[in-house]
Amino acid sequence: EKSRQSTQPVNTGEYRVTCRDGSVRICELYIQFLADQLVVTFNDITERKQSEILLQEKSEAIQMQNEEFLQINEEITQTNDELLRAKEQAEESEIRLRLAQTASKSGAWDWDIANNTFFWSDEFLEIFGMPKDTVAGFEAWTKALHPEDVESASQRIQESIDNKTELINDYRIIYPDGEIRWVRSYGTTYYEKDQPLRMIGLCIDITSQKSAELELIRARDRAEESDKLKTAFLANMSHEIRTPMNGILGFTELLKDPDLKGEEQDKYIKVIETSGARLLNIINDIISISKIESGQMEISISETHINDLLEFHHAFFKPEAEKKGLLLNVKKTLAAKDSTVKTDKEKVYAVLTNLIKNALKFTLMGSIEFGCDLVETNNYPSLLNFFVKDTGMGIPEEQKDIIFERFSKGADSLNKNQQGAGLGLSISKGYVELLGGQIWMESTPGKGSAFYFTIPVIVE
DSSP states (O other): OHHHHOSSOEEEEEEEEEOTTSOEEEEEEEEEEETTEEEEEEEEOHHHHHHHHHHHHHHHHHHHHHHHHHHHHHHHHHHHHHHHHTTTSHHHHHHHHHHHHHHHTEEEEEEETTTTEEEEOHHHHHHTTOOTTOOOSHHHHHHHBOGGGHHHHHHHHHHHHHHTOOEEEEEEEEOTTSOEEEEEEEEEEEEETTEEEEEEEEEEEOHHHHHHHHHHHHHHHHHHHHHHHHHHHHHHHHHHHHHHHHHHHHHHHHTTOTTOOHHHHHHHHHHHHHHHHHHHHHHHHHHHHHHHHHTOOOOOOEEEEHHHHHHHHHHHHHHHHHHTTOEEEEEEOOOHHHHEEEEOHHHHHHHHHHHHHHHHHHOOSSEEEEEEEEEOOSSSOOEEEEEEEEOSOOOOHHHHTTTTOTTOHHHHHHTTTSOSOSOHHHHHHHHHHHTTOOEEEEEETTTEEEEEEEEEOOOO
16 A cells, blocks of 8 residues: 555565575565556565674674673783782792783783883783883884784873773784784873872784674674665666666557547557567566576577677667667678687677667767677686777776676666666676676776676587
8 A cells, every 4th residue: 555655666675486496585575656557576685684694693703702701801900909018029929910811811910100110911012912022112012013003002002001991992003914903902001199109901813803804894794784785776776677668558558549549650660669668678688687597597508609699789870870870890800610610699699789779878979899809818728719809989087996796886876867677787797707708898088998798618
């Protein structure tokens, strides 16, 4: 009922769906009424759910670590009290300190502020990766710190002394071999007549905790980004489907006019046919990308004549190119014996079609050239190297890295004034990789683009 009252898709809940291969996927079901038509959309959220589970597990792990560190903090507090008695009971306190450091895997430090002398335990030196003959002091300590953390770590120590607060100081250190680790220092300052005399504390290695926190943040960001991109994708698909559907329904209604003349009737039928073909292409693209991502896309190897395939594309797209005033050239360099190969003909056909369509779409003047070369390799089967070059608008630098991504904002930007769902390059990348090849592009904004893809020649 909510869907009938809204123009936006309505989420009816999450469901588990059993695939043909027996795997179980989690989907969100959206329904929407468009011109008295019920549109049902399944959004596969399995990866997001898995990310949420991972996020929960990471959160629980960090919670456990935090509880452990709280316990360690309590032990450290007890140890600090023991250190105060160390001046009166040196030998007994030394033994207790060693035991506490071993139990908490921490290193002790003692700064005699009045005399500016330092003591570092062996465990402290081990945590910092320092040799045992290191002369304790601020110079050695700051030298071990990450350059970006020296100022902030030193400032926290001074603030703790000035404000008479407990010191909790997190910073990075760099081992002699270049490894970066995280350290947390705890410290307590002792005063006489408001003058700081001594700061005593412990430090522990918290690298694993920091790594877990960063992984948790990355997992959260990935889940949020995935959710945003999928929502944007659904909204884009809804628009792309609704546009040709409205054309079909609208002109079908106009055909009901009994006074409609033959010429106008033919015109309306042509619009319906065009809208229907566009709608079918969008649905086929959605099905193809879904099969690729779910691993259900199969390949069908058969004998394929590459030169014939190139000639067919040239003949098929030449009228459209001439209509736009573009020169369409085909480059056939394969010898007859090299032209017949074993591959999935339909997928090679689809990739080449997508690339030529894009070239025609984004080239306003000049020419388009496509073809195929044979590349001989020493430690790999021979490769067929296809190319499609144009003199079009080119692709901006910031979009080159995401041009083949399914949910990329670059695709939306490039297609904002063009028809299509923007899935062609994603599907092409999926097909090429299924065939064991690679796809890439080179482009100069304002001068044109060149797309390349390779497929290995199957040797029987």
